[in-house]
Amino acid sequence: MKNYLFYGLVVLFLSNCSSVEKHNALMESNLSTEEQLEDVTYLERKIEKIQPSLHQFISKEELRRKFDSVRNTIKIPLKPNEFYFKVSPLLASIRQGHSIMSPLVPKYSKKESKEMKKKGLGPVSQFDYKYIDDRLFIMENKSKDSTIQKGTEVVSIENITPQELFLKYRSTYSSDGYNETFIPYAFTMRFGSYVYYELGMRDSLQFKLKCYDSIYTKLIKRFPDKKETDKNDKKDTLSTSKTKDSIIPKLTKEQKKELKKKKKEKDEYDYNYGYDKVKKEYTKTLTFTAKDSMTAVFKIKNFAKGGYKVAYKEVFELLKKSNTKNLILDLRGNPGGRLNEIHELYSYLTADSTFQLIEEAKVTSKTSLLQADYLSSLPKSAYILIIPTYPVYASILILNTKKDENGDFRFRMKSSKVKPHKANYFDGKIYVLIDGGSFSAACIISSKLKENPEITFVGEETGGAFNGTVAGRTSSYELPNSKLKTRLWIMDIAATYKTNENGRGIFPDKEIIPTKDQVVSGADPELEWIKLDIESQK
Secondary structure, three states, X not given: OHHHHHXXXXXXXXXXXXXXXXXXXXXXXXXXXXXXXXXXXXXXXXHHHHOOOOOOOOOHHHHHHHHHHHHHHOOOOEOHHHHHHHHHHHHHOOOOOOOEEEOOOOOOOHHHHHHHHHHOEOOHXXXXXXXXXXXXXXXXXXXXXXOOOOXXXXXXXXXXXXXXXXXXXHHHOOOOOOOOOHHHHHHHHHHHHHHHHHHOOOOEEEEEEEEOOEEEXXXXXXXXXXXXXXXXXXXXXXXHHOOOOOOOOOOOHHHHHHHHHHHHHHXXXXXXXXXXXXXXXXXXXXXXXXXXXXXXXXXXXXXXXXXXXXXXXXXXXXXXXXXXXXXXXXXXXXXXEOHXXXXXXXXXXXXXXXXXXXXXEEEOOOOHHHHOOOOOOOOHHHHHHHHHHHHHHHHHHHHOEEEOOOOOEEEOOHHHOOEEOOOOOOOOEEEEEEOOOOOOHHHHHHHHHOOOOOXXXXXXXXXXXXXXXXXXXXXEEEOOOOOOEEEEEEEEEOEOOOOOOOOOOOXXXXXXXXXXXXXXXXXXXXXXXXXXXXXXXO
16 A cells, blocks of 8 residues: 555656646747647637627627637747737637736746745735836835835836836736726736746846936845744744743743633634735724714725625624714725625615615526536645535536526526615715726625715726626636636626616716825825815715
């Protein structure tokens, strides 16, 4: 048995090495014209089969013309990542922001990956950025060099300018529909990836920076992750403290019990409010603008992290207890997340005794949901336990997918069911802050809130569309020859409240777009306008 186990591990190790070598060799090999054409046709067939509402923003004839046009340009062999710039704009042309294709990146062995992890945070990842008026600015400095100020412009990295990257990759992705406000936010989110695609994995990068009128260069080096540093520091502390003369005070049982209780409470709070250990911030934060608690700001950075049920229950209980009259829901920069979470949140924001947040999701066929990535979010070690349950899971999907009166297939979800509002729903004045970074689930709940004319929206047009988005469940593929990774989505999800202006986002009642100087200085003109509006109502 031991011999079989040993040989099994050897085979696994060799196959992994072979896979890495094969993948990296593919990156440098040329695809024949026949292989390129096969990949284009494969993509065309996949999106026709899987993508619902495929012709919402582009006609069938126009999409076919684009595919044929690309086929006509395929004349010479190309490397996979050269081919990427031909084929990825086809996926982007359907104007569904969740669907995207990625170029190939080098693969590393487990040993190499472990070594890189030890080296820590890469140069580009040591800053948070914002792309404003075709210029990239540093908004937060997490590097070891504290002299780099907030608002410093990134002129170039290893002589590659942000503007060059923006132009090069702009055609490879889209927003939902026709709006443009999402584009700079999407570029900022993917900026680190674009630098990696161009320069590969580096331990240091030369940044050319501009602060005021001064242009200078900085060599930004990779530095160890704080977790690793803290771990090593702890080891050193323990080793130096274990001397004969050291006296470590012993805790009583009651003290230990109290510490354990406090730790448990802290861990629960961190989980419920979505604490981000890397950024050292909470996903959900509630603050009051004054001591009288009359106005509260509830900032939600995403709908993907934390145990939201407890958090929302506590937040709205506190608002009720504090007799808060004005609630500012801040969804700026919120890229979306869980439908069940916005379903829960909306139940605290509506005075309607019962409500339906979203329509049943539109899908392409009764079995299209079987194309979803069933195991993608699970560790491979769990496959042996989960795979036997797949027949039951598949049966439930098929049974819950039915044709509607228009002949469209609809899938019933928990978040599409009628639900009663919460007893302690907020019955005061609501403002919603939105911008181009408000996307996906953040737009779905905003669309539904727009149904209430008493709610005031402030900011700029959202990056996501008013009338829904193709998302929900993903279906990932590799093109057969180039192996370019393609992520398609299976469900068209929309709030029950719609607008006649198809393909645009949620527009604010009061449009306010901060200038670069306001963003850099930390000013918040949108919030200030709301405060003045509240005062004027008094």
